[in-house]
């Protein structure tokens with residue numbers, strides 16, 4: 457009889473294969489993961505490989521993990537899978553996004569209720585008609601935390617799109633704007649669909665880092681895509697606290713429910 461031994465670390469992210477906190481923040485940029493770790497107590501790096509850098513620590517006494525997933529849904533799903541294998545059950549993505557609707561300003565937070573599934577990976581996991589919905593409790597926890605911190609925020613649908621750079625095909629920006637989509641980014645629908653298939657809780661909060669829709673750019677053209685501005689950094693600072701407090705609220709509710 458052959459026996460399989462569990463590896464001490466997982467192959468793609470090099471995180472421990474078990475015993476991670478149940479609550480995770482996932483971000484695209486490894487530098488943002490490090491920034492979040494600086495806000496935690498007792499933070500320690502628990503894995504680094506490729507674009508995946510992970511830390512564990514405590515937020516208001518709650519053990520959490522923060523990991524970077526890089527750019528794009530397919531690679532991000534590799535991280536989500538290994539985090540779940542290691543014990544994570546609740547996932548909040550803290551990302552950046554381009555504004556698609558009037559009134560959504562640089563540095564604002566967009567709390568996603570769901571996402572358009574243009575992610576380039578979940579079509580290979582489940583039929584395209586399956587929705588990418590955020591877990592309602594996660595949406596409400598994010599909204600409550602944003603209110604508590606007086607962080608300017610919006611709630612609604614976002615567009616997850618695999619291609620960042622334009623090609624020769626016209627971008628269906630106008631129909632999605634007409635449908636009320638608030639912002640565009642690259643990984644959230646992959647997280648929401650992947651999490652639903654595994655029975656996990658998931659949601660996302662996105663910091664606006666520019667304008668993605670041409671008709672919203674003012675005459676100066678001053679505010680198109682530029683994530684390296686103070687207004688974005690300030691939004692990210694607010695987003696970090698909102699996302700971590702949302703995890704805390706979710707954990708508190710679980711404890712009250714005896715989960």
Ligand SMILES: O=P(O)(O)O[C@H]1O[C@H](CO)[C@@H](O)[C@H]1O
Pocket residue numbers: 483484485526527528550551552553620641642643
């Ligand atoms: O800032 P992050 O979390 O990486 O999110 C956005 O930024 C990247 C594009 O610049 C994509 O990953 C997109 O989803």
Ligand SMILES: O=c1cc[nH]c(=O)[nH]1
Pocket residue numbers: 552553554555620640641642665666667668681
């Ligand atoms: O995909 C993205 C992410 C951030 N900002 C954008 O305009 N697009």
